[in-house]
Amino acid sequence: MSRSPLTAAGRAAAPSVVAEREGGTMRVMEGASVPGSQAEDRADAGAENRAADRVVPEGLRDWRIVVAVRDYPHDAATIEWALAHTVRGVDTVHLVHAYSPLRLDGCHWQPVARARGARAMAGRRVVAIALQRIAAAYPALGQDGSAVAGTPEDVLEQMSEVADLVVVGDDSLEPATPRPITWRVQDAASCPVVCVPAGYRTEAGSPVTVVVDEQGWDPVLEFGVQVAMRSGAGLQVSRSWSALHEMLPETDEWLADQQRAFDTQLTEWQDRYPAVPISARIELDDAWPGRLRRSSSLLVATSYAAARVRSLPSDPVQQACPIAIVPDGG
Template sequence: MTNPVVVGVDGSPSSLVAVEVAAREAGLHGTELRLVHAFGWPSLHLPPGGPPWSPAAAGMREMVDGTLEQAEQRARATVPELAVAREVAVGEPLMVLEIESHTASLVVVGSRGLGGFGGLLLGSTGVHLAAHGRCPVLVVRGRPDPDGPVLLAFDGSPAGGAAVAFAFAEASLRGADLVALRAWNTWSEGPDELTHPLDLVVDVDRVQALEERALEEGLRPWQERYPDVSVERRVEFSRVRPALIEATGEAQLVVAGARGRGGFTGLLLGSVSQALLHHAHCPVAVVRGPAEA
């Protein structure tokens, strides 16, 4: 990474945890951390004493400076030698962070906020950025196992190669193992070798073998590039979303593509990624492929 790691800051406990995670990411990749605070008038929580059209009179400057100062202190406590920049923007936070994603290597947000960056569980910040951002998006949620592996939700799609690359890089930098999980069932799209829908139900063993081969072939180039990463391959005949969500309970990070093989082409974010953003037990990184971005 050469571009900065961007983190949305609103002063909430969730955003401060996101700052710590973003600081570690910037430190691992040797790049700058950019603290971004954005506010829009409709959702702005103004203190008493000034009209809403005059931020300076309303004490907004002091409020914003204090919020960013607290965030910077948290970042430097996490990574002391980190290069940190601050940015304040007037505008809807979602749009501000989406614009930031054009020049960022990674955007990090918390799962809940004070209003500006909040409402993830209702489908705003993290889901929107994962669908529309131009770089990987990391949503900090759950209680990750710091000694756990990086979990890759492998879907076998061409666009999913970007998620595979990101997962290997993260595992290498973190000194963590990588678990590549491919869950499939008779409702999911099977390997290209299958020519008839009945193949999915008539010969499960054959499909399992084909899925294992697809996983092996998809990982091989990245295993050669990252020989230091220990990889565990899992191919499970099960419901896809529940299997992945359960596996996140033992992970420090889960990485998924923005849209898998079975997704509708008109959707910018697949159902698996959305399920992880809402229900994963650890932070979720959603990585869009070059064509999607």
């Protein structure tokens, strides 16, 4: 592995999470853990909704964020991740619960009507409970939700056409899942999709890692920068050696030249977003996907590279970080 930082140590990173507008100036609020989540016991209760006098970095884009909810206990980490990367006054959040409809369209028999209504009511209840929990921790953060009839992959694929980001719990880590819903959503979505493992908790200081190939960097780098600005993390840009050459480098000097060329390619991004520390890595072995999932707060890749980054860390003690898949071409 070769690594090169593009910014000086100690450079101010972007402030995190929730912001509010005060007299035309955007200020940051440090969000609290969502009540009832697995991270709640570790949360500092005194930090809830505590104002921090820091300005949100210039260049932050507004996002329409869709959060998929199966039920609150199961998706507490997913909801918490989404809200921790939501900027109040800039982003909007919409919770979505997909429920299986009663496939008897056109039937007006009363028992069928009652069953159809019961399914819709159960879906709305799931959304209402999640919204109540969110409102308790983020009282000034506006959000709403919908219960939509349909399969989760169909509902989320269509929601991705109007959203800037879809956040969903990662069911690929669950046993006996032949083709995870999250993979199907990642492959078909029109916007980036973040899949959050159940119970995941971001470790402070972990970077957002973007995996790049020979071309098509802009969509994944732009998304990675936007996440890094919201979380206060640094951005780490990783390139696997196999994407460059089939054989290992012959000399350290030649590899150093490649690293310098890589740094040069990223200079424009560092100049464009000076508040985000950016570093570059060249991965020299085939174990890089698992290594990056252990050491990152988020692993970002294009649809083309999705199969590679879905690999799990070999060490079962180490939790896998969330994965974001950005559609090819943005």
